[in-house]
Amino acid sequence: xxxxxxxxxxxxxxxxxxxxxxxxxxxxxxxxxxxxxxxxxxxxxxxxxxxxxxxxxxxxxxxxxxxxxxxxxxxxxxxxxxxxxxxxxxxxxxxxxxxxxxxxxxxxxxxxxxxxxxxxxxxxxxxxxxxxxxxxxxxxxxxxxxxxxxxxxxxxxxxxxxxxxxxxxxxxxxxxxxxxxxxxxxxxxxxxxxxxxxxxxxxxxxxxxxxxxxxxxxxxxxxxx
Amino acid sequence: xxxxxxxxxxxxxxxxxxxxxxxxxxxxxxxxxxxxxxxxxxxxxxxxxxxxxxxxxxxxxxxxxxxxxxxxxxxxxxxxxxxxxxxxxxxxxxxxxxxxxxxxxxxxxxxxxxxxxxxxxxxxxxxxxxxxxxxxxxxxxxxxxxxxxxxxxxxxxxxxxxxxxxxxxxxxxxxxxxxxxxxxxxxxxxxxxxxxxxxxxxxxxxxxxxxxxxxxxxxxxxxxxxxxxxxxxxxxxxxxxxxxxxxxxxxxxxxxxxxxxxxxxxxxxxxxxxxxxxxxxxxxxxxxxxxxxxxxxxxxxxxxxxxxxxxxxxxxxxxxxxxxxxxxxxxxxxxxxxxxxxxxxxxxxxxxxxxxxxxx
Numbered sequence: 001x002x003x004x005x006x007x008x009x010x011x012x013x014x015x016x017x018x019x020x021x022x023x024x025x026x027x028x029x030x031x032x033x034x035x036x037x038x039x040x041x042x043x044x045x046x047x048x049x050x051x052x053x054x055x056x057x058x059x060x061x062x063x064x065x066x067x068x069x070x071x072x073x074x075x076x077x078x079x080x081x082x083x084x085x086x087x088x089x090x091x092x093x094x095x096x097x098x099x100x101x102x103x104x105x106x107x108x109x110x111x112x113x114x115x116x117x118x119x120x121x122x123x124x125x126x127x128x129x130x131x132x133x134x135x136x137x138x139x140x141x142x143x144x145x146x147x148x149x150x151x152x153x154x155x156x157x158x159x160x161x162x163x164x165x166x167x168x169x170x171x172x173x174x175x176x177x178x179x180x181x182x183x184x185x186x187x188x189x190x191x192x193x194x195x196x197x198x199x200x201x202x203x204x205x206x207x208x209x210x211x212x213x214x215x216x217x218x219x220x221x222x223x224x225x
Numbered sequence: 226x227x228x229x230x231x232x233x234x235x236x237x238x239x240x241x242x243x244x245x246x247x248x249x250x251x252x253x254x255x256x257x258x259x260x261x262x263x264x265x266x267x268x269x270x271x272x273x274x275x276x277x278x279x280x281x282x283x284x285x286x287x288x289x290x291x292x293x294x295x296x297x298x299x300x301x302x303x304x305x306x307x308x309x310x311x312x313x314x315x316x317x318x319x320x321x322x323x324x325x326x327x328x329x330x331x332x333x334x335x336x337x338x339x340x341x342x343x344x345x346x347x348x349x350x351x352x353x354x355x356x357x358x359x360x361x362x363x364x365x366x367x368x369x370x371x372x373x374x375x376x377x378x379x380x381x382x383x384x385x386x387x388x389x390x391x392x393x394x395x396x397x398x399x400x401x402x403x404x405x406x407x408x409x410x411x412x413x414x415x416x417x418x419x420x421x422x423x424x425x426x427x428x429x430x431x432x433x434x435x436x437x438x439x440x441x442x443x444x445x446x447x448x449x450x451x452x453x454x455x456x457x458x459x460x461x462x463x464x465x466x467x468x469x470x471x472x473x474x475x476x477x478x479x480x481x482x483x484x485x486x487x488x489x490x491x492x493x494x495x496x497x498x499x500x501x502x503x504x505x506x507x508x509x510x511x512x513x514x515x516x517x518x519x520x521x522x523x524x525x526x527x528x529x530x531x532x533x534x535x536x537x538x539x540x541x542x543x544x545x546x547x548x549x550x551x552x553x554x555x556x557x558x559x560x561x562x563x564x565x566x567x568x569x570x571x572x573x574x575x576x577x578x579x580x581x582x583x584x585x
Contacts, residue, residue, distance in 0.1 A: 117317040120278050123304040124311035125331025125373040135330075139321050 002195050005172055006180035013088070013176060014156035017095040018103075021152050022145070024096070025103040029148075030133065032104065033111035048101045055098065059165025062094045066166075091167040091174050098162045099155045103148040110144020111137055146214050154207040158200060227290055228253045230377070230409075234274050234284035234294070244270050244433040250426065252289070252409040257400065259424030259441065260413045263456050267433040268413040272379050275411070276311045277304040288377060310375030310408070314382045316366035318354035324365050325350040331373030344368035360391045367399070371406045378403070378410040384419060396422045418582060421445065421462060421504055429453045442504075461507040461553055465583075474525075474578060477505055480550035485525040486581035503583050511580035512554035514544065515573045516564055525578040528552070535566050542566070546574055 032044060050058055066084035067073045076084050084090035114137050122132040138145070160178040167174030169183070177200060184193035230250040237243045244267040250258050260268050273279040275286060277293065280301050286294040288309075293302045304311075318327050324346060329337040341347045346368055349357055354365070363383060370378060383399060384392045400423050403410045412423050420427055421441060428438040429449075436456075437449040444453070445462040469476040470488060477484045484505065519527050530546035537543075542561035544554045552574060566572065 115317070117313050117315070118319060120276075120304070121311065121313060121317040121319075122330070124276055124278070124309060124375075125369065126305050126308055126375075127331055128305060136319060 002192065002199065003175075003177065003180040003184070006175050006177045007196070007199065009088075009172065009175065010157050010177040013091060013095055014153045016092055017099055017156045018149050018153045020092070020096050021099060021103040022149060025100065025107055025148065026138075026145075029104045029108035029111055030137075032108040047104050050098050051101050055159065055161025056165055058098060059094065059162040062090075062097060062162070062166050066090055066093065085166060086168045086170060086174060088167075088173055091163060091176075094162050094166040095156045095159065098159060099152040102151040102155045106144045106147040106151065107141065110141035110147075113144070114140045143215050147211050150207045150211045150214075154204050157203060229289070230275075230411075231285070231287040232271070232275060234271070234281040234286065236270060236274060236279070236281045238270065242267065242270075242433060244274075246271050246274075246430070246433070246435050248428055248435050248438060250409075250411070250428070250438075255424075255426030256409060257403050257424050257426070258409070258411045259420045259427040260411055260430060261420050261424075261427050261444075261457065262415060262430035264415055266415075266430040266456075268415075268430055269381055270433075271430065272311075272381055272411065272413055275377075276309045276379055277302055277307045278311070307377075308373070308375050309377045309379055310370035310373060312366050312370055312378070312380040312383050315386050316354075316362045318362055318365060318369070320354055322353075323350065324352050324354070324357065327354065327365055328368045328372050330369055333374065336372075336374075340368070340372050344371070358391075359387045360395055363387065363395065363399075364402075367402055367406075371408065375408055378406065378408045380410060380412045382413055382415070384414075384416075392419075399423065417445075417457060417462075418506060420457075421506065429456055431456050461505070461509065461512075461551075463505045463507070463550055463552075464502065465505040466502050475583070477503075477581070477583075479505060480548075482528055482549045484528075484576065484581055485578045486583060487579050506582040507552070507576055507580060509543065509553045509555035511576060512552060513575040514554055514556055514560070514564065514566070515575060518573050519575055522575065523577075524575040526574075526576040526581070528574045528576070529571060530574050532566055532568050532570050532572060534568055535561055537561065546572070548574060 028047070032040065032047070063085055064070065065072055066076070068077055068083055073084055076082070082089070084093065118136055118140070119132055122136050123129070127135065158178055159176070160182070163174065163176050163179060167176070169175050169179055177196060181193050181196050181200070184196065229252055230248070232246055232248045235243065235245050246267070260271065262268050270279070274281050274294070281294060281296065283296040284294070285292070285296065288307070292298070292300050293307050294300060319330065322330065325341055328340050328344065328346065332340060341350050344364070346365060349361060349365070354362055357365070363386070384395055387395060396419060414420055414423070424441045426439065427441045427444050429436045429444060431452050436453045437444055442462065445457055463479050465477040465479045465484070467475050468478045468483070473488050474485050475488045477486060486505070513524070518529070528548040530548035530552060533545040533547055535542055535544050537558045540558055542556055542558045544556060544561065544566060546552045546554060554574060564572070
């Protein structure tokens with residue numbers, strides 16, 4: 001029997017994370033792609049950090065940062081009456097930070113690849129920076145944006161260490177699919193673990209195949225510059 | 226409100242190149258101003274400062290009394306505020322939009338209908354930029370810029386992306402389109418033929434400085450200094466009229482003399498004698514000199530002239546002749562020495578018919 005509850009929770013978490021990351025990640029990617037600031041490399045390194053940091057380390061710091069004694073945790077408790085650690089919201093926050101580079105890097109690369117002259121041409125036609133972003137940069141960077149979304153979704157679906165540190169293992173609240181697999185394997189229930197693993201494998205492969213298919217279509221559509 | 230563009234700007238680039246331009250363009254007298262100079266002179270840099278795409282280190286830019294840039298007062302208007310249309314060398318059409326969408330892109334809402342028809346681009350409406358020719362892309366880019374109703378149009382080497390044949394065809398079209406557009410234009414070029422064909426007024430830029438500015442023919446005829454003379458190519462730009470057209474050759478009247486040139490295109494109509502004024506451009510290097518009147522030569526044009534001056538510059542000698550009109554020849558210093566060229570002597574100048582280029 002597959003743990004549908006855990007799968008559903010993971011899907012919800014991945015979808016919310018991706019949505020938040022698109023909103024947060026686009027302006028960040030824009031800044032990384034176009035800012036002339038000299039210390040930009042520091043921000044780039046900070047964004048990329050989750051790629052190399054052990055998930056447990058990241059999870060540990062997030063746990064400290066959102067605990068009830070931290071300013072963030074205290075503020076959250078005052079506003080909502082709840083606590084961030086071992087809750088879906090806390091998990092969501094951790095996922096967003098953990099998957100940040102998976103969204104921001106492909107999008108920033110796609111923004112930077114947009115011919116600078118097209119952007120300048122738009123400005124000289126009297127079109128504002130915001131509208132230029134909407135009408136020129138975003139459409140031309142669409143495959144990069146799609147890649148960022150797919151990667152952060154797939155990455156969140158499969159995350160384990162951070163979830164364990166921040167979310168624990170509460171069925172229906174923080175028990176995600178990868179933790180469910182771990183539990184099943186620990187309980188020597190290999191058949192169930194195998195089914196759930198296969199399901200996750202299929203999802204990951206589909207997501208990646210989709211990403212590459214999108215990119216291939218992109219190049220055949222716009223082979224310029 | 227003075228109808229002029231004033232630009233006094235300094236800008237140092239990362240490469241160490243420094244632009245120090247002092248330019249004043251009387252927009253009323255000059256619908257099309259040519260910014261002329263060799264590559265690396267700073268033409269594009271200056272154009273980008275005018276557009277607001279780059280910011281000068283110091284100075285000011287004023288357009289019709291409006292301050293676009295003033296370092297002392299900390300004013301730097303964004304490109305959107307200046308409304309200076311910019312035509313990029315490779316046109317920078319939006320690849321994901323059709324021709325129709327490109328042209329409408331910057332046009333005010335409510336004025337988007339009928340734009341394509343007005344610019345004669347209706348047939349291309351649904352095509353994408355990659356599906357049309359270079360000449361068509363150029364027309365689309367110009368239409369897109371004009372549709373946004375700019376106050377000033379800036380064109381960066383607008384013909385350089387076209388092949389030679391399209392360039393010759395497009396020059397006069399572009400001039401007409403710029404005049405029809407009714408927007409003052411500044412055109413960057415390093416091509417003399419283009420400068421003469423497009424501009425009313427011209428500013429010569431060399432090594433980051435404006436060396437001379439004035440009506441195009443004035444600058445070509447009287448270069449202010451040697452550097453300007455060198456950068457405008459010491460060309461012979463001669464007022465001429467077409468007096469006959471026969472067998473693929475045109476006969477020109479230049480002062481008291483007649484020259485033949487190849488009838489390259491149908492752009493010049495001849496009616497009665499002498500009623501079609503054109504400019505004949507002859508490169509000084511294309512003028513050969515001889516002591517005796519050349520006989521049995523394939524060269525169509527042989528002119529007697531009096532040597533006005535001989536100026537030796539390194540391996541070359543610049544010889545000014547009076548053939549009834551001023552003609553400059555550039556020969557090797559060795560030949561000039563062997564021929565013993567001196568002021569006041571009579572020589573014969575030979576110019577091949579293919580070396581005479583006409584422009585309106």
